[in-house]
Amino acid sequence: MDTFGQMQRTIERLTTPGRGILAADESYPTITKRLAAHGIESTEENRRAYRSLLATTPGIGEYVSGIIFFEETLKQKSDEGDLIPAACERHDIVPGIKVDKGLVDLPGTNGEKATQGLDNLGDRLDGYVQQGALFTKWRNVYEITSTLPSTQLIEANAEVLARYAAVAQSRGMVPIVEPEVLMDGDHDIDRCAEVTEAAQAAVFAALRRHRVSLEHIVLKPNMVLPGRNLPRPSPEVCAEYTLRILRRTVPAAVPTINFLSGGQTPEEATANLNAINQAEGPRPWVVSFSYSRALQEPVQAAWLGQSENKAAAQKAFLHRAKLNSLARQGQYETSMETGS
Template sequence: MTIQDELSSTIADLVGPDRGILAADESAPTIEKRFRAIDVESTEDSRREYRSLILSAPGLGEFISGVILFEETLGQTSLEGQPIPELLKSQHIVPGIKVDKGKKPMVNAPGDEITFGLDGLHDRLESYKAQGARFAKWRDVFHISDTLPSRTAVEANAEVLARYAAVCQSCGIVPIVEPEVLMDGHHSLARCAEVSEEVLREVFNALARHRIQLEHMILKPSMVTPGKDNPHAAPSEVADATLTIFKRVVPAAVPGIFFLSGGQTPEEATANLNALNSHGPQPWALSFSYGRALQEPAQKAWAGKLENREAAQEALLKRARLNSGARSGKYQAALED
């Protein structure tokens, strides 16, 4: 199979109807924070137990097409001794991998951040591919204020995302390009729309410069929402603002837009996705790539106790099922009960 065949096959498996991507790639500090909220110590064993039990939820592949894994998880085995990538394949789920090395303050750009991890990326991707990963994810973040993000930060982060995507495609790995416009702050819906348009326009300019095959990538952006310190917008407002911007700047050649939840509650993330898909067919598949918005109920149900396995699995399956419905505009709030 050629690299082009590999990329096409992975896209076909990820961007099918009624399914989305589970982001289970929390870094060590992030999952420690999540576990602390349920009074569970974050250790290699506890992380393995939790991720093993949710990824083995019966029927997960009906709603989930791919899972983004943290490097530690890619090399682990399930509680039954099966390598995690093989466990996912048995559910017809594509294994993926987070490859960035985290963000740090950007020099000479106060308040902005940039993501690291390009050094050695090709060799790491080849190793991850040998372990079973078929797609990758890289996240850059953009803070919003009256003056942020700076033009320097927008250009630099877009360039990093494009360089990452180019290396991925050269290895036969589908890149998920994640430019996250953060919800933190008190900015308005209109300000978020302004920043989102600027960021996405620059990202696709950079992708073009680096000759990225748009047909063989997935975009993982934020929805256009007010800052979380402001009153939340109605799903219809979020959908209208998001689609207005995306139709301006996201080429139709991109096969799928898999939104991040970015601080939304599980219910908000599902309702907003449903509103987006209620507008009818778009040039791209509109799906989900949620982390906390899929996993939070499962983590609470598990609470660090293996005997809660079935409750945790059902909590995950419920959210996956509801978001699957939202992919075709069939979600209703009454289904939460």
């Protein structure tokens, strides 16, 4: 199959009705912090066991179409002895891989952070393809203050995201493009909207400049929300602001928008996704989820690093994934939170 045929098949699998993407690609420092919050030591074996239980949850393929992994997971095996990417395929879940190398200071700015990892990216992708990965993820971040992000950061982030996407597509891999406007701070929702629009407009200008096939990408943006220090708006307000910016910046050629949860609680992320899918007006794209903590927090709380809790953790994962599947279809209700 040629590269475009491969990417088209991957997009079709990732966008099947009622499903979304799990981000289980936390770096060593992040997964250590997340597990430690539940008293779990971040050993290689615990990380393997945890990500194995996610990938092998019975029935999870009904709600999850893809899982983004960290590099070490591609080489690890499930409890049943399969390589974890192969275990995903048994559930018709597409294995993906985080390929950026984290944040570094961007010279010439006031401490702003840019993402590194373009060096030898093509060679690394060739290896990931051999290990079964079919799509990739690269995350850039934008901090909001009264003066940030700078134009320099917005343009640098757009350029690097586009270069990454072009390299991924050259290998037949679907790139997730993730420009995350951070919730940290006390900015209001209008300021978040302003920054999100500027960031996304620059990203799509750069994607066109680098001749990236928009039909074969996944956009993973933030929802438009005020900073975490301010009161939370209703899901309907979030939906209104978020869709306004998406309609201004995201071409209809993009097949799917899979939101990050970005510091929202599991319940908030689900309710906001539901409101976006219930809102009136045009939505030329699939609108779904690519959540990390908003899907995994209840799972980790149930698991606690104990093998005897595996079934309970998988039940928690299936329940959370089902609620987000319903939200992807605009059919979620808060009363479902207490169901099973």
